[in-house]
Amino acid sequence: MKEFLRSAAFKIIAGLLVVCFGMMIAAGSSKGFSGVGESLIGFFVKPFQEISTWVGDGVSGFFSELFAGSKLREENEALQQEINELRSQLTEYDNALRENENYKDYLGLAKENPDWKLVAASVVERDPISAYGEFKINKGSLQGIKERDVVITADGMVGVISQVGWTYSTVETLLDPNLNVGCICSRTGDTGLLAGTMLLAADGLTSLSYIDKTSGIQPGDYIITGGSELFPARLVVGRVQKISSEDGGSGLHAVITPVVDIKRVQEVMVITDFYGKAKEESGLQG
Amino acid sequence: MPFYRRASFREAIKWVVYGLILLLAYCLQTTKGLTVPIFGVRPLLMVGVVICVAFFEQEVGACVFAFFAGLLMDYACNTLLGYFALFFVLTSLAISFLTHFLALPNFTTFLAVSSVSLVLLCHADFFFRFILTEEEGLVPYYLHTFLPTWLYTGLTILLFYFLLRFVFLRLQPQNEAEMTTI
Numbered sequence: 337m338k339e340f341l342r343s344a345a346f347k348i349i350a351g352l353l354v355v356c357f358g359m360m361i362a363a364g365s366s367k368g369f370s371g372v373g374e375s376l377i378g379f380f381v382k383p384f385q386e387i388s389t390w391v392g393d394g395v396s397g398f399f400s401e402l403f404a405g406s407k408l409r410e411e412n413e414a415l416q417q418e419i420n421e422l423r424s425q426l427t428e429y430d431n432a433l434r435e436n437e438n439y440k441d442y443l444g445l446a447k448e449n450p451d452w453k454l455v456a457a458s459v460v461e462r463d464p465i466s467a468y469g470e471f472k473i474n475k476g477s478l479q480g481i482k483e484r485d486v487v488i489t490a491d492g493m494v495g496v497i498s499q500v501g502w503t504y505s506t507v508e509t510l511l512d513p514n515l516n517v518g519c520i521c522s523r524t525g526d527t528g529l530l531a532g533t534m535l536l537a538a539d540g541l542t543s544l545s546y547i548d549k550t551s552g553i554q555p556g557d558y559i560i561t562g563g564s565e566l567f568p569a570r571l572v573v574g575r576v577q578k579i580s581s582e583d584g585g586s587g588l589h590a591v592i593t594p595v596v597d598i599k600r601v602q603e604v605m606v607i608t609d610f611y612g613k614a615k616e617e618s619g620l621q622g
Numbered sequence: 623m624p625f626y627r628r629a630s631f632r633e634a635i636k637w638v639v640y641g642l643i644l645l646l647a648y649c650l651q652t653t654k655g656l657t658v659p660i661f662g663v664r665p666l667l668m669v670g671v672v673i674c675v676a677f678f679e680q681e682v683g684a685c686v687f688a689f690f691a692g693l694l695m696d697y698a699c700n701t702l703l704g705y706f707a708l709f710f711v712l713t714s715l716a717i718s719f720l721t722h723f724l725a726l727p728n729f730t731t732f733l734a735v736s737s738v739s740l741v742l743l744c745h746a747d748f749f750f751r752f753i754l755t756e757e758e759g760l761v762p763y764y765l766h767t768f769l770p771t772w773l774y775t776g777l778t779i780l781l782f783y784f785l786l787r788f789v790f791l792r793l794q795p796q797n798e799a800e801m802t803t804i
Contacts, residue, residue: 340719345682352689352711359704377697384649392655461652463699464664465771467752467763470700472652499700506700535759538766 375501378476382503385460386474451611452568455479459602460504468512468537469598475606476501484566486607492572492595493517493561494604505606509598510573511537519544519573522558526551528590530559530573536591540599541577547588553579559592565614568607636793637683640675643785644691647671652698663770668695669743670779673736674786676714677721688714701751709746713739729783736779744772 340346363373446452457473475481477500485497487507496515498508508515511532519530528544536543547553557576563569574592582589647667650656657664672691676684692707699706717735721727725735748768752760 340681340723345680348682349685349711349715352685353708356689356692356704356708356711360702360708363703373693373703374697377693381645381648381694381697384645385652388649388653388656392653396655461698462654464651464666465699465768467767472700533758534763538759538762 374499375476375503378501378504382474385504389458389460389474449568449610451609452607453480453609455481455606455608457505457604457606459604462599467534468532469509469540470498470506470512471509471601472504472506473604473606474504476503476505478502480608481505481606482608486567486571487604488571488607489596489601489604492574493567494594494596494598494601496566497606507604510542510594511540511598517567517573518562518564519559520562521551521553521576522560522572523554524552524557526553527562528559528588530592540594540597542574542592542594544576544590544592545582545587547579547590549581549585549587551588553588553590555579559590563612565612568610568612630795632793632795636789637687639789639793640671640687640786643782643789644668644671644687644694647782648694648698660774661770663767663774665774665778666695666771667775667778667782668698669740669775670782671786672710672714673717673739673779674782676717677727677732677735677783678786678790679718680722681715681718684714684718685711705750706747709743713743732783736783737776740772740776740779744769 359373446454455475457475457479459471460474461472463470473487481497481500483497483500487494487496493510495507495509495512497505499506509532510517510530513532513534515531517530518527520527526547528547530542530544532542544559553576555576555578559573559576561567561569561571561573572595574594577591577593579588579590581587647670651664651667657667668691672688675687679687688710689707692705692710693703695701695706695710696703717739720735721731725731748764752763752768
């Protein structure tokens, strides 16, 4: 034992421990160090991530087809009948179907918001023990993505970019208590602050607080972003599930079901620029 | 047993194979669809690789491997760079030291050492990442997500034990392989 403590091996190991500790302190106090280190790691593992995502999608598709075969057959017969009925109204629904396809491909969003600059991305990695559904996408600073850029799908908001590497970005979701978004009820115009909790995040829910106690907000109402220098306005966030009084009775508190299934989302868009976006880090929570 | 060892070609190949297994574990751990979820949780496969390598290898090699594995784990779990690296280096040092100085490196020892390591790693991680931040809802999260993930991780360690044992015995220089009782 004494020999080991005096040996070069012990000095190497002690050096490693000091390096680890130093890296943590440097990363904690200066995001720049952490960003470069993780960018290098991300650059190295990206090809393996892309391959494993491609394989994973194939495996998932194979098993879902295998186990859902009979169910798909019944669904197919029912859909066939529905298509026959819809055929008689084909002319009338053509425009609606075209708009729906466009919406699915985000063109609808782009038309309504011509000032948005969008970058398409895919989810390549999920942290198995993240409490808030955090995930990584396959685009980074090389594609123009920056920290605090908003992440959306065709259905609504997913979260914001919390970390950016050269070829990857980490997304902090709406379930995370660190993400505070100023929101309003689309029906009543009442305002509130969206911030998740660990308890709600386990069920894929988030919460809206500081709602005025005279508010007419009800379960089923849609919650949208209020708009700020960080978040574009009128992004759908979720629907009210239930309302309760806040501790102390100073206001109301709502449980919100996000419109996007955050723990299953696969394809997203990142809004890299929009009219009114802050050009510098302002520290605002939105 | 000497601490310095002249690197042979087989030794180099062995470490390359360990590295590839680590990368494979990283891909399986982070990609949805490549591991079977049990009650919605997936295992932390890189932890198993680190523990097994520490069990088979000497302290220096095990700690250097653990350092790089820890950095990869920090990237995967989005923790502070160096966080898991520190945990893995300490764990590998303890496992390697225990195995090569104090106990016979056999399967029973492996079960004991890996179980204790997992319990300590799991709870140290939970303490530093969640208890210190004083978040609400910790108990349900611990019982429904965190603990099952690490229990599932414990089951997968057995697979890595046999795989890495095979690699170790095949590629370790012959005279040293004969000296082990694994």
